[in-house]
């Protein structure tokens with residue numbers, strides 16, 4: 001027993017979380033069965049092709065190279081695994097409430113194949129209580145007793161797609177089991193792949209840990225966005241202010257404004273927590289306020305562009321070249337991206353909008369597919385404004401500043417050129 005133990009692992013959901021986790025298990029010698037209902041993903045993997053910006057086709061080929069990686073959409077393989085890990089989406093529904101459909105469906109589909117001695121781990125971000133209130137009753141409904149026949153653990157994923165500073169295995173892994181024996185099993189498994197496993201007292205504490213991390217970012221970034229709107233009125237450069245405050249060697253953590261918080265996590269997870277708080281007769285006012293401010297930012301961006309273009313031409317006669325449409329740099333993820341909302345608002349105002357994003361070939365706007373244009377000097381010169389919404393690496397920002405009539409930069413990607421007069425920072 002211990003660090004060199006080898007397991008057969010079932011990973012349900014092969015997205016931004018599940019696929020890197022599968023790779024880590026494979027690198028450490030385990031066997032992995034990956035299950036995903038998205039046939040396109042399974043087909044791509046079968047053809048040894050990647051669909052994630054952090055993975056090359058070579059990375060995918062390497063995952064299969066030892067003959068220990070199997071992918072498909074059938075849950076039958078769960079009967080062969082020691083550990084099943086759920087990495088399915090946890091979005092909001094149409095009235096911004098937690099939508100646990102995917103978690104429930106995945107667990108229900110696995111039930112016929114569960115057997116005594118297995119470990120079930122939930123990795124999807126969710127409100128405190130989900131593991132014990134949703135998964136435990138499902139598992140026990142088929143006559144297996146959690147803590148005796150089968151182990152159940154919550155362990156939040158802390159991966160940060162698009163960044164290369166930390167290897168997945170270097171990010172400490174939090175986990176909390178329903179019983180001490182569940183925790184012990186989870187720890188044994190994760191110690192074979194992560195450098196450090198941090199045990200907390202319960203699944204609820206582990207679930208709350210993830211929501212604390214993401215809510216802290218949500219509240220602080222929203223606060224920066226609120227200050228950004230004030231600094232706009234007061235003609236103060238907030239980016240300069242944050243840089244100067246960051247020289248304080250203690251007690252100040254920099255967060256940055258932007259075009260509105262996007263992605264599947266930061267604008268979503270805190271609302272899971274505030275929904276849960278309401279069931280305890282509490283309003284989480286920080287989160288609700290952060291959400292309200294976040295909702296205001298796309299319109300603020302559009303109006304500020306309109307103001308700066310007004311000396312040249314009205315917004316409805318203008319052409320705008322958007323750089324970057326994904327919710328953050330260096331990923332191919334469009335979920336909850338505020339760029340799409342800003343583009344829609346610009347178009348609704350009558351502006352002609354084109355976009356370039358190295359990771360995205362086309363976007364869908366009001367049911368129509370819009371293809372990206374090439375990032376050429378001529379296009380940059382021809383558009384009245386180049387609008388930087390995502391600061392992807394590898395974009396020639398200086399050349400853009402040298403050629404664009406106006407650059408509106410929501411990410412401070414071109415901030416060092418602001419003295420040239422044609423760069424406006426958010």
Ligand SMILES: NC(=O)c1ccc[n+]([C@@H]2O[C@H](COP(=O)([O-])OP(=O)(O)OC[C@H]3O[C@@H](n4cnc5c(N)ncnc54)[C@H](O)[C@@H]3O)[C@@H](O)[C@H]2O)c1
Pocket residue numbers: 012013014015016017018035036037038041087088089090102105106109123124125126157158159160161264265
């Ligand atoms: N993306 C991130 O940066 C990140 C970071 C930390 C935590 N998380 C959390 O991890 C979870 C997964 O996020 P993600 O970004 O990997 O989502 P994703 O959409 O990239 O991947 C989820 C996958 O699950 C599949 N799926 C859905 N229902 C299924 C089912 N019943 N059976 C099998 N497969 C199913 C989908 O087809 C999809 O491929 C979410 O709860 C998210 O909040 C995400």
